Amino acid sequence: MLRLKVRRIRDGLHPNEVVVGFDTPDGTQETLVVDRRSLGSDDTLRVGYPVGSDQANRRLLVELPRETMRGQWRVWVSGDSVVKEDEAA
Amino acid sequence: MILTDREIKIAIERGLIVINPRPDSIAYASTSVDLTLDPIISEFKAQRGGVETTIDPSNANFKDEEVLTDITERQTISDDGYVLHPQKFVLGWTAEYINLIYHTRLAARVEGKSSLSRLGIVVHMTAPTIHAGFDGQIRLEIANHGFLPVRLRARMRICQLILEQTLGTPDKGYHDQFSGQSSS
Numbered sequence: 311m312l313r314l315k316v317r318r319i320r321d322g323l324h325p326n327e328v329v330v331g332f333d334t335p336d337g338t339q340e341t342l343v344v345d346r347r348s349l350g351s352d353d354t355l356r357v358g359y360p361v362g363s364d365q366a367n368r369r370l371l372v373e374l375p376r377e378t379m380r381g382q383w384r385v386w387v388s389g390d391s392v393v394k395e396d397e398a399a
Numbered sequence: 400m401i402l403t404d405r406e407i408k409i410a411i412e413r414g415l416i417v418i419n420p421r422p423d424s425i426a427y428a429s430t431s432v433d434l435t436l437d438p439i440i441s442e443f444k445a446q447r448g449g450v451e452t453t454i455d456p457s458n459a460n461f462k463d464e465e466v467l468t469d470i471t472e473r474q475t476i477s478d479d480g481y482v483l484h485p486q487k488f489v490l491g492w493t494a495e496y497i498n499l500i501y502h503t504r505l506a507a508r509v510e511g512k513s514s515l516s517r518l519g520i521v522v523h524m525t526a527p528t529i530h531a532g533f534d535g536q537i538r539l540e541i542a543n544h545g546f547l548p549v550r551l552r553a554r555m556r557i558c559q560l561i562l563e564q565t566l567g568t569p570d571k572g573y574h575d576q577f578s579g580q581s582s583s
Contacts, residue, residue: 311501320464320465320468322464323441323464323467323468323471323473323490324437324439324441324473324492324536324538325439326492326496326535326536327535327536329464341462341464343464344535345496345534345535345536347496347534347535348534348535356501356532357532357571358501358502358532358569358571358572359570359571359572359573360571361570361571372571373532373569373570373571375530375532375533375534376533376535379461379462379463379464379465380461383530
């Protein structure tokens with residue numbers, strides 16, 4: 311299982327929610343609302359196993375636990391933006 | 400296949416689903432479990448007279464959460480409840496935290512309760528699916544399509560969760576399943 315590194319952007323509508331974001335390899339910033347309990351202490355988000363890979367460009371296709379604000383479930387992320395779950399803090 | 404009450408309880412016991420706090424025994428029906436309303440709701444602000452606001456979801460800079468933050472106000476449902484008037488719409492949450500574990504062959508749908516539906520209350524706007532891997536309190540889109548105001552109270556049973564067994568495990572639950580895929 312992998313965890314995606316994200317950064318906290320703002321509080322969500324509910325006190326238990328937070329808006330997080332991350333950058334895709336093409337420079338797009340994706341943002342989504344998650345439950346605060348989803349975030350590890352190192353601000354990572356569980357994304358399961360990759361659903362695709364692009365080894366030439368060192369990218370992984372991951373499915374997020376919630377839809378992004380742009381309506382995406384699956385996004386390409388760089389290989390160094392994820393950590394194995396057992397290595398996450 | 401839809402899980403029965405018995406299968407839902409077994410799935411909870413085995414840690415395949417987390418529902419916290421755990422539902423009371425009276426929350427179950429044969430093929431669903433009721434969830435309750437969190438005290439927090441987001442109410443849409445009234446539009447100022449003479450001002451037209453249009454949302455453009457296709458705009459490249461559109462971010463729905465930021466828009467919603469701007470156009471809504473957080474409210475806490477008091478002991479007197481919250482009166483939802485006809486043709487009004489608020490965002491709410493289940494009081495229960497839900498987690499559908501990634502590798503389980505389960506998905507879920509949140510649906511309304513017929514006792515409230517008959518009054519005109521709906522709890523989602525055509526987006527009822529809860530995918531494997533979801534965790535958090537489920538957001539509800541609550542509207543009153545009826546003819547009379549309806550008083551919503553915190554912790555009232557507001558919706559039902561229907562759990563379904565999927566045919567197989569999703570890609571994201573499989574280790575090493577992606578080796579043959581590429582971006583082309």
